[in-house]
Amino acid sequence: MINTFPFFDTTQACERAALRLRELSVHLNHGDVPVTVLQDTMKYAASVLESVSMEEARWLLEEEEDDLSEVQPDAVPNEVREWLSSTFTRKTAAQRVRSDDKPRFRSVANAIRAGIMVDRIYRRLSSSSLMQQIPSQVMQMLKNIDEWSFDVFAVNEVANGHVLRYISYDLLNRYDILHKFKIPTAVLENFLVQVELGYGKHKNPYHNNIHAADVTQTVHFMIWQSGLANWLTDLEVFATLFSAIIHDFEHTGTTNNFHVMSGSDTALLYNDKAVLENHHVSAAFKLLKEEDNNILQNFSKEEF
Template structure:
C-alpha cells in the first residue's frame, strides 16, 4: 500500500514548481548592450553620500571620522559580480530549514567536544537578537568563538553534509581564536568574531533567508563571518597606509586588513590539520572561496556608501537580487550591529572600540603623525560620535537590508501561500501582500540613540561648567584683592604672545600687567590655544618655553611690542 506524501511537503513542492515555472516562462526582457550600459551607469555612481550631510549636523571631528572611515580616497579597480544562473528548489530549501529547526544538535552529545553545562545553556539563546556573547565568553573560559562556530556548523547540519573531520574542525576553530587574540585588541578580538557570526545566524534564521540559499552558500556565509577580522591588528587601514606597514606594501594600500583576514584564514584551511574544506569538489571550492572573498572584502568600511548605493539601485530593478551582494550586505550590517543591540551590550562594545581607537591615537602621537578622528583620548566626544554613527551609518544600512530581505523573501512567501490556497481551492489571485520582516534592531537603535542624546546634553553641560571654572581661576589684570587699580598705561603693559599660525596679532591677544606672574601668562597662552583648537592652532611645551623666556627677557622694557611665535 502506497503511503501518501504529507500535505505540508506537497504544498511546499507545488509552491516551488509554481515559482520555477513563473521564472522560466515570464522572464524580464531587456535589450542587450543598452540594459548593460544602464546597469553599469547606475551601479557605478560614485556620489559621496556625506556631501548631503549639513555641515552643522554633526561635530567636525565626527564628520571627519565618517569621511575617513566610510569613504574611499582613491578609485579602486572594480570587481565584476559573478552571475549565478543556478536556481535551487525552494521546496528542498524550506524542507531543509524545517529539518534544521526540528533537529537541535546538542554539542554535549559530541564525542570530540565537551561542553560545560553553563555554556550549553547559553547556546540555547543563539536565535535571540541581543544574544549576550560576553556572558558566553565568560562561561566558555574565553572560547566563545569556538563554541559559536561549532554550534552553527552543527545547527545547519554542515558538518555532516560536507564530511568535516571533527579534529580538523577543532584545530581550525582554535587557530582562529589564536589569530583573533594575537594583538590583544580591546574590540577586534575573538568575542567580536563570535558576536558577528551569531548576528549573521540570527538574520539568516529569523528572516528565513537561509531557505533562499544552498547549503554551500550557508557554509560560506558562516565561515566568512567567523574569519572576517582574523588577525586584526587593532589599527585601521588608514594607519597601515600612513605608516607604510608590511601589510600595506603587500596589498598595495587596497583593503589592507580585509585582504589579510582572507589570505591568512585560507592558509589555515589549506593546512593538513585544519582543512575543513577537503571534501568539497573543485567546483564547490571555487564557488565557496569566491563568495567568502566577496563577503569579507565588503566589510571594508571605505566601501560602505557605494555598497548601499548599489543595493538601492538593485532594489529599484525588476531583476532578482544577486546572492553575493545580498550576503555581503548581511555580513556588513552584522559587523556594525552593536548600536542596534540592547544598550548594555552596545555601551560595552562602544567603550572597548574607543579604547582601541585611543591606543591607535597614542601610537600616532608617538610617531609624530596626525591623530586620526576619534582617536584622541583627550578630545573625543563619545556621545556625539555614536549619534553620528547611528544616524549616518548603522540606521541607513539596516533600512536598506530590511528592504532587500523583503524583496527577496516576498516571492517565496507568496508562492508557498498560493500553492497552499490552491490545494484548499481558496486561491486569491489579487493577493499583493508583502513579506513582513521582524526588525528587532529598529527599537534598539531608537532607544540607544535617545540615551546618547541624553548623555551628549550632560556632557555639554559638564564642559561648560569646567570652562567656567577655568575662566574663574584667571584674575582680572585690573583687580588685586578686590581693590580697583588705575588702568595700566598702554606703554606699561606687556602683550601675551599671539601664537596663531598666520603670524598676525588679532583680538585673541591678551594684555596683562607687567607685574603679572610669568607662569600665569603661560596659563593664558594655553587657554588661548585651547580656544583656537578648532583651527588646529595648538602650542607644544617647546614653544611655550620660548614664549616665557622672551617675555621674561623683555619684562624690564616698557615699550615692548607684541611678538609672534
C-alpha cells in the same frame, strides 16, 4: 514548529517529514521538546516511510530487473546482514508459508535500502558528537542563540574565553554543514583553535574573539529569523558563516590608513588596497593550507 502536515502519501510528505525531523534535531540540541510534538512527528515520519516502502515494493514487482545488483557488498551494514540472515535463512519452509511470519519488509531490496538509510542517519548523528564537548553551562546559554538579545559577553565568560569556538560548533552543526560538506570534527576543532589564537595575536581590545563571535551570531540571526537561510544554498550558508568567523582574523588593532601612512609590510604586500580585509582572508586561507586545519579538504574544485 508548524503543526500541519501534507498527507503522508503525497509528493510533499517526504520533504516535510525530513524538515520536521531536522527541526526536532535542532530543538533537541537547544532544549526540551514537548512529548506530544515528538510523538506526532515520529508517527508522521513512520507513516511516510511505510508509504514509501509500499510504493517501492509495488514498483519492484512491476520491474523485470531488480537494481540490487548496483548495491556494493560493503555498503550493507553488518547489522542488516545479520537481520537478513536471521529473517530469511533460519525459518523452516512451513514457517515461511504462514502469513503472520512474513517479514515486515516486502522485499530484500527494501530491507537493504532501509538498513543503509539507518546506518547513514547513525553516522550523521555521530558526526555531531563534537557538540557534546560544549560545557553544560555554555549549552544552556546557547539556547538563546536565535535571539537578538543574545549575550555574547556572558557566554564568553562561562566559556573561559572560547566563545567563538562554541558558537561556531553550534551553528555549523545547526545548519548541518559538517555532514553536508564532510568536515571532520577533529579538523574543525583544530581550525577554530587556531582562529581563536589568531584573533588574540595582537592583543586587540575590540576586533578579537568576542567580536568575531558576536558578528557570527548576528549573521546567523539575520539569515535565520528572516528566512533567508531557506533561499540560500548549503554552500552559500556555509560561506556566510565562514566569512563571519574569519572576517577580522589577525586584526592588528590599527586602521587601513595607519598601515598605508606608516608604510607597513602589510600595506606594501597589498599595495595599499583594502589592506586589513585582504590580510584577514589571506591569513585564513593560509591556515587552511595546513592539512590538520583544512576544513575544506573534501570540497570539490567548484565548491572551493
